Amino acid sequence: MQLFAVPDVPEIRPGDDLAAVVRDRVDLREDDVVCVASTVVSKAEGRLFDLEDFPAGPRAREIAQTLEAATGEEKDPRFAQAVLEESVDLLMESPFLLTETRFGHVGVNAGIDRSNVPDHDLLLLPKRPSESAERIRSELPADRVVVTDTCGRPFRHGQRGVAIGWAGMHASRDWRGETDRDGRELGVTVENVVDELAAAANLLTGEGDGGTPVVVVRDFEWGDHAGSDNHYRELAGDFVRQAIRGWQYE
Template structure:
């Protein structure tokens, strides 16, 4: 398997055709996987915003005040308002806002970015990242697209690339029913392929000012395994979310 960044992409603005920008700079193959950072997807879709667009309501002012009290750092209630409007559930209010987005992703501050946003104060995540991935895929010779983001994971320091949208492939590779080297049947092994591809792409895309938000994965083979269609865990089977709800008294 080989990975390489798409070179010389311009600063993406609202209305830009991402597929065309990619297509003009690299010769893609049908079986390539194109990993696109959510930042440029959001920019192309006009998801930048100013704090002034989110006048803080009572709930946002309460959340910001609570964060200030818990962290000792000044918090803008307008930012809290933006997070609340982009979320369907707030799992934690302090020492940071951990929320579920409208499309099912759980992350800090609803994934709202405040860096590399030349056209506004904030950059919101794409509204429906898998639909964004499908639109990009339709404009490319490649059959598979993954929209990536960066977020931290429980129990680990640092951040990593994860998939928030995908098209042309299933998110998971299902090993259940297969056997290990000793002949024992696997019963719970579902491999999150789109997350692994996103993490690999993030090694090249980087986190700062590299300007390489699109990475091509070449010669990735699915193998002779079943597909698993679920990616975001259902609340009923999410032990961590249920524990957080019990801890916060909800």
């Protein structure tokens, strides 16, 4: 398997054709996986806003005050309002906002970005990233597209690349029913392939001003395994999330 960044990607503006940007810069193969940072997907889809677009309501002002008390830093209630509007569930409100987005992703501040946004205050995640991935895929020679983002993880320091949308492939590779080298049957192993590809791509896209938001994964083989589109845990089996619901920051 090889990975390479698509070179010379320009600053993406609302309405830009991301698929054309990629096609013009690299010769794709049918079995390539194209990993696209959510940043440029959001820019192309016009998900750029200013803080004044989110007048703070009472709940947002309350949250901002709670965060200020916990962190000792001034917090803009308009940002809290933007997070609330992009979320369907608020798991934690102190010492940071941990939320579930409309498409199921759980992350800090609903994934709202404030970096690499030259003309606005905020960059929101795509509304429906898998639909975004499908639109891009439909206009590329490559059959598989993954929309990536970076996210922190419980019990781990730092951030890693994760998949928030995908098209043309399953999210997870199911090893259950297969055997290990000693012939023991695997009973629980389900490999989240789209997250692994996103993490690999993130090694090339980076986190700063590199300007390489698209990475091509070449010669990745799925193998003879079953697959599924299970990506986010169901609440009934997400025991960490259930525990967070009853936890309070002190």
